[in-house]
Amino acid sequence: MRVPLFDTVSPVAPLRAELDAAIARVLDGGVYILGPEVAAFERELAAYLGVKHVVGVANGTDAITIALQALGVGPGDEVVVPSFTFYASAEAIPPTGATPVFCDVDPETMCVTAETVRPALTPRTRAVVAVDLFGNPAPIPEIAALGVPVVEDAAQAAGARLAERAAGSLGTLATFSFFPSKNLGCFGDGGAIATDDDALADAARVLRFHGSRDKLSYERIGWNSRLDELQAAILRVLLPHLDAWSDGRRAAAAHYADAGLGELVALPAATAGAIPAWHLFVVRHERASELERSLDAAGIGARGYYRTPLHRQAALAPWVPADLSLPATDALARTHLAIPINPLLDRAAADAVTVAIRAALAA
Numbered sequence: 093m094r095v096p097l098f099d100t101v102s103p104v105a106p107l108r109a110e111l112d113a114a115i116a117r118v119l120d121g122g123v124y125i126l127g128p129e130v131a132a133f134e135r136e137l138a139a140y141l142g143v144k145h146v147v148g149v150a151n152g153t154d155a156i157t158i159a160l161q162a163l164g165v166g167p168g169d170e171v172v173v174p175s176f177t178f179y180a181s182a183e184a185i186p187p188t189g190a191t192p193v194f195c196d197v198d199p200e201t202m203c204v205t206a207e208t209v210r211p212a213l214t215p216r217t218r219a220v221v222a223v224d225l226f227g228n229p230a231p232i233p234e235i236a237a238l239g240v241p242v243v244e245d246a247a248q249a250a251g252a253r254l255a256e257r258a259a260g261s262l263g264t265l266a267t268f269s270f271f272p273s274k275n276l277g278c279f280g281d282g283g284a285i286a287t288d289d290d291a292l293a294d295a296a297r298v299l300r301f302h303g304s305r306d307k308l309s310y311e312r313i314g315w316n317s318r319l320d321e322l323q324a325a326i327l328r329v330l331l332p333h334l335d336a337w338s339d340g341r342r343a344a345a346a347h348y349a350d351a352g353l354g355e356l357v358a359l360p361a362a363t364a365g366a367i368p369a370w371h372l373f374v375v376r377h378e379r380a381s382e383l384e385r386s387l388d389a390a391g392i393g394a395r396g397y398y399r400t401p402l403h404r405q406a407a408l409a410p411w412v413p414a415d416l417s418l419p420a421t422d423a424l425a426r427t428h429l430a431i432p433i434n435p436l437l438d439r440a441a442a443d444a445v446t447v448a449i450r451a452a453l454a455a
């Protein structure tokens with residue numbers, strides 16, 4: 093049995109007629125940028141998250157840059173960000189003029205915590221980018237309690253919850269990506285910023301539109317970064333299914349546990365009080381790279397996404413002090429391995445993956 097790393101086709105297949113109708117509605121309407129679909133999706137996602145404002149932008153990377161600029165982050169400021177995350181979490185910082193400062197993560201949850209952020213704080217810290225990694229919410233309230241604004245990078249965590257609140261409603265602002273493989277993925281690029289703060293939402297709206305309110309006067313240097321009408325119309329069809337898909341991801345995680353996978357590798361640990369929406373199912377093992385190759389050969393999707401953590405990436409070297417030590421990050425970079433997950437992954441697939449891992453480790 094072959095099991096792919098992810099499956100972005102099967103979950104949306106039953107929605108084809110609805111998707112076709114949504115796309116046709118946009119074509120018939122003839123409005124493609126910042127029209128009724130984006131406005132409606134922004135309202136619907138805000139209601140889902142339980143926040144006052146959602147601002148659609150072009151992708152999840154721009155969402156972080158714009159959220160930071162809305163907060164007033166600029167040259168001379170520092171922004172703390174984990175090194176163990178997707179590159180974009182940190183790449184989004186230098187365009188604001190601020191300096192990324194890399195911090196460690198918790199070795200079990202793989203997320204930033206107050207404890208891992210604290211050593212990176214200085215008088216110049218203006219914000220923390222806290223990543224809800226792999227669909228597991230970071231403990232944002234304890235990080236916010238350090239007294240610094242938090243931009244919650246929820247790109248991987250649509251559908252997750254922490255203590256009764258939706259991931260993406262926890263930070264001063266939160267950011268989403270709708271890249272096709274994310275938990276809520278459109279059919280191209282897309283992103284959003286969520287916040288309860290009227291002034292921050294207003295700043296984000298201006299920033300996504302060339303720093304202008306009316307395309308006549310320009311208040312600041314902004315971006316051309318909009319979610320487009322077609323993607324918004326598609327996301328409006330998908331959003332009502334997010335909770336069921338997240339349940340499916342959690343059921344898949346339970347299938348792995350029931351299959352006995354925890355006897356072979358370390359299973360991912362959720363943040364206390366969290367209901368994760370496993371975007372990736374990332375296990376840990378000392379022989380992760382070798383396991384990756386064996387599983388690949390056996391037709392089981394497996395990938396070490398962050399083998400080179402951000403503080404060891406060439407492009408980010410200018411912002412990395414020579415004496416920086418992030419031991420949990422370096423250990424996870426070596427030992428983590430994403431194995432197949434999707435909302436429909438069943439017990440038979442979990443058994444097949446577990447059998448393949450057992451065989452690979454015995455070899």
Ligand SMILES: *Cc1c(COP(=O)(O)O)cnc(C)c1O
Nearest residue numbers: 151152153178180181247269271
């Ligand atoms: C995908 C992702 C992003 C960037 O989103 P794009 O839409 O691809 O720009 C940012 N942060 C994290 C953690 C991501 O996984």
